[in-house]
Amino acid sequence: MLYLVEHFYSIQGEGRYTGTPSLFFRFGGCNMKCEGFSCKEVASDGVEVLGCDTVYAVNKEHFSHNWVQINSSKELLNILEFYELPHAVDIVLTGGEPLIYANDEIFIEFLTKLHKRGHSITFETNGSLHVDFEKYPIYKKFIFALSVKLSNSNEPLNKRVRGDVIFNIASHAKDSFFKFSIDAESIDLGLEEEISNIIMHSPKTKVYCMPLGGSKKEVEANTEPLIEFCKSKGYNFSDRLHIRVWDQNKGV
Numbered sequence: 001m002l003y004l005v006e007h008f009y010s011i012q013g014e015g016r017y018t019g020t021p022s023l024f025f026r027f028g029g030c031n032m033k034c035e036g037f038s039c040k041e042v043a044s045d046g047v048e049v050l051g052c053d054t055v056y057a058v059n060k061e062h063f064s065h066n067w068v069q070i071n072s073s074k075e076l077l078n079i080l081e082f083y084e085l086p087h088a089v090d091i092v093l094t095g096g097e098p099l100i101y102a103n104d105e106i107f108i109e110f111l112t113k114l115h116k117r118g119h120s121i122t123f124e125t126n127g128s129l130h131v132d133f134e135k136y137p138i139y140k141k142f143i144f145a146l147s148v149k150l151s152n153s154n155e156p157l158n159k160r161v162r163g164d165v166i167f168n169i170a171s172h173a174k175d176s177f178f179k180f181s182i183d184a185e186s187i188d189l190g191l192e193e194e195i196s197n198i199i200m201h202s203p204k205t206k207v208y209c210m211p212l213g214g215s216k217k218e219v220e221a222n223t224e225p226l227i228e229f230c231k232s233k234g235y236n237f238s239d240r241l242h243i244r245v246w247d248q249n250k251g252v
């Protein structure tokens with residue numbers, strides 16, 4: 001069974017395909033919490049929940065009453081009819097962590113049908129969950145934005161960095177790239193080594209660094225130090241257009 005949090009048609013706001021018109025599906029649930037990102041959201045029961053900028057798509061206990069339970073691939077495919085979309089528009093599957101559903105039959109059927117219709121599909125993933133490319137070769141057709149978590153997430157190292165998973169995805173996917181969320185403070189705290197220890201699992205995969213933050217103000221504060229960091233390391237800077245333009249991460 002799948003949970004869908006929201007869907008929206010927008011432009012890709014970050015990473016290698018920034019600016020590309022894309023239909024987003026945000027799935028509910030994640031294998032991490034990332035409380036280190038210190039974003040707070042008040043749930044309808046009045047509880048202030050700590051996590052990442054999409055904590056409302058991560059925390060099942062306080063937010064799942066807003067998630068929609070999906071029982072067939074048709075329910076997901078019907079969503080495409082809600083919008084006036086260009087032919088075979090790009091699809092982005094995000095979360096939470098969409099790959100918690102990687103072996104789900106409904107999910108596989110949905111992906112297969114989207115691919116047959118000619119859509120380009122990108123997974124926004126934390127890169128910590130195994131993808132079975134042998135059993136489900138359809139995954140070889142997709143793009144993976146590997147947003148591997150750094151120590152600023154407060155997740156344990158052995159959970160957030162899985163070299164075997166990174167190598168497997170980067171070796172089999174149609175395309176992949178690393179995408180890191182970085183704040184100005186972390187740049188001075190051994191971040192360079194952390195990133196090196198992650199990207200060594202797939203050294204040819206391109207690196208994009210984007211400013212950490214759930215609000216325009218936070219993103220702006222982290223932008224200039226991050227640009228200097230990218231210049232010094234030869235990494236690509238990625239903006240977070242959706243936050244800079246709309247000052248939020250929900251439904252835009």
Ligand code: SF4
Nearest residue numbers: 030033034052096126
């Ligand atoms: S892995 Fe991503 S979606 Fe999950 S809690 Fe961390 S930042 Fe949020």
